[in-house]
Amino acid sequence: MIFPIPVNQPLLNGDEKNFLTECIDSGWISSEGPFVKQFEEQFAARVGRRYGIAVSNGSAALEVAIAALEIGQGDEVILPTFTIISCAAAIVRAGATPIVIDCDPETWNMDTRQIEQHITKNTKAIMVVHIYGFPVDMNPVMALAEKYGLHIIEDAAEVIGQTYHGRPCGSFGNVSTFSFYSNKHVTTGEGGMLVTDDAALAERCQSLRNLCFLPEQRFVHEELGWNFRMTNLQAALGVAQLKRLDELIVRKRQMGQYYSELLADVTEIQLPLPYTAYSDNIYWVYGIVLKQHVSFDAKEAMRRLAQKNIGTRPFFWPMHEQPVFQKMGLCEGISCPNAEYIARRGFYLPSGLALTKHQMEQVVLTLKEILR
């Protein structure tokens, strides 16, 4: 169904068309084209890293990250329960065990105070996922990684252009990952990236994304990789988008602040946190949570908004409540009340970069109407 006010519409009115035309005119459309290297270098530099490895999407980036760190059978990886399936899927497919942590009720990010009690002798890594444009409190996580000798995998897909205490998100992980899906701050339609400062790790990532061809004997393989290569067409979009990142972040912040202003007097909902001591929200998506006294849940609210032609998306469904993992006997007997609550009561409003002020006003008017 196409909604008159869609949940997302990207802004592609910079150099995107010119650079795509360049690809077509030059015939460089595969991953061998020059935009891929350019995008990798420029993106890595932007987040303060040495190496960037472009891949076909953000989920693939997570798979490669886990494989590059040689995480597998018998290993445990700590991650938030409130996240996208891609994070846990990469861990489970590698044969490792996901250990989930509940979220903070205000930031919706993993509650870092609950990490240490879950660390065992099998813990290999902490997978940090910044949620909806607001960073995880990284200092305590980095301290635990140091204390216990754990890897950090940082999924920064939702915080492109965001900082923590002034340092770019994506600069914290041994390896950090990004997605360039069409609703992300930088989009290539589909696409992803790994970044790292570790030359050996970068080389492993490059090999894993390209079927682990041996450099000296192309069709001989010592390890299994994937074809997760990004095309020159995608990278062309990425280079054009990246040039505008600062401008896009300013716009996102203004949009989030405008929603918060318009919704300030609505007592039925919890709004996203505007800032903490370490970050100002960039509102990747504008999430809201229905308070306890509202008589219906997010599903019903979204249904009512859809009837009025307004597109929304539900919040993530917690990993420990996923049927696929329950069938596998994972996350048995776990309860994470904060994540369970926001999964049922939370959803996000139209948040795409092409959204107009007038549309936001319409969304809020309609939301007020359905809450009445």
Ligand SMILES: *Cc1c(COP(=O)(O)O)cnc(C)c1O
């Ligand atoms: C979007 C997203 C992904 C998945 O990226 P795809 O490119 O859609 O595969 C992974 N992690 C987070 C946190 C995301 O927001």
